[in-house]
Amino acid sequence: MSSAAAYFCIAAVITAIFATVIPAQAADPRGRASTEIAERMKTSREGYERLLAAYEEQLKIQIAEYARRKKLYQDGELAEVYVRMAVRDVVRTRTNITEIQRWILEDDLALTEAVARTAPPLGKGGYEDSALLVRYNGQTAWSVSDAGKIESFFLARFGRALPVSARGQTAAHDRMGFDHHNAMDVALYPDSEEGRAVMQYLKQSGIPFIAFRGKIAGSATGAHIHIGKPSLRLASPR
Ligand SMILES: [Zn+2]
Incomplete structure (x- = not known):
């Protein structure tokens, strides 16, 4: 060509x-x-x-x-x-x-x-570990501005930066009308050593999360840990 x-x-x-x-x-x-x-x-x-x-x-x-x-x-x-x-x-x-x-x-x-x-909502403090995801409805009022504590924990533990793939809203969330302003995605497999350590830290701190095992939608790259409340609410269309 x-x-x-x-x-x-x-x-x-x-x-x-x-x-x-x-x-x-x-x-x-x-x-x-x-x-x-x-x-x-x-x-x-x-x-x-x-x-x-x-x-x-x-x-x-x-x-x-x-x-x-x-x-x-x-x-x-x-x-x-x-x-x-x-x-x-x-x-x-x-x-x-x-x-x-x-x-x-x-x-x-x-x-x-x-x-x-499509997953039914969890009760307060509820925890679920299924084939597709791990989720925890922690009651700490976490916001994306508190991300530094999780990042410090990860750096101290593993000697590298937390692999943040989305901090707040991204263009992809805009396209779908999802409110992701107060959430952060971390590119870690929930079943990896690092993924398990992050989930344990979040649970101990009462911070809500959903960890996706990447089997949804047939996409292996979809595996990640979403920190914060689920971004279920549809934002105002832009
Ligand atoms: Zn997310």
């Missing part, structure tokens, strides 16, 4: 994504069944995956072009500025790829939480 053809391919994919996502965003999400939200998320995810594939194709072409120009420059047949331009193109495409990969991860996490809406 030529560079121009790759460009038009990406433009077509972007147009297709907006055609599917924008009408869904404009509609009032209140009162919709979670299955409909899940369908909408799947649609946007497929769009992202098509876009990702198009960018990866473009990256291959740009890397080849960089190598070609570098050779010409080394042979004294091309000015260095053209090599730098090729490097800039590669960097830009790699940045775009990283961003789309982040969107896909955010969607996976948000979709996992959307599907969990």
Whole structure:
């Protein structure tokens, strides 16, 4: 595929994504069944995956072009500025790829939480450990501004930063009309040593959480620990 053809391919994919996502965003999400939200998320995810594939194709072409120009420059047949331009193109495409990969991860996490809406609410102080999730309805009034204590605990215990994947509201939560302002997602498998330690800390501190084992929606990347009350309430549509 030529560079121009790759460009038009990406433009077509972007147009297709907006055609599917924008009408869904404009509609009032209140009162919709979670299955409909899940369908909408799947649609946007497929769009992202098509876009990702198009960018990866473009990256291959740009890397080849960089190598070609570098050779010409080394042979004294091309000015260095053209090599730098090729490097800039590669960097830009790699940045775009990283961003789309982040969107896909955010969607996976948000979709996992959307599907969990079907679970009946837990009583005060209630605890449940099922095949799909572990959840605890702690009664400490936790807010996202208290995240530092959990982060300090994790750093002291494991010598690395807590892998926070969503601090408060993300674009994926906006798209689904979920209020995630006062919650934090941590990219840890509940059944890992680190995941178990975090859950134990939260329970001892009375902090509510839902730990997803990632078996919901057939997505292994959906595994994470949601800290704070469940983000079940649908926020005002934007
Ligand atoms: Zn969450």
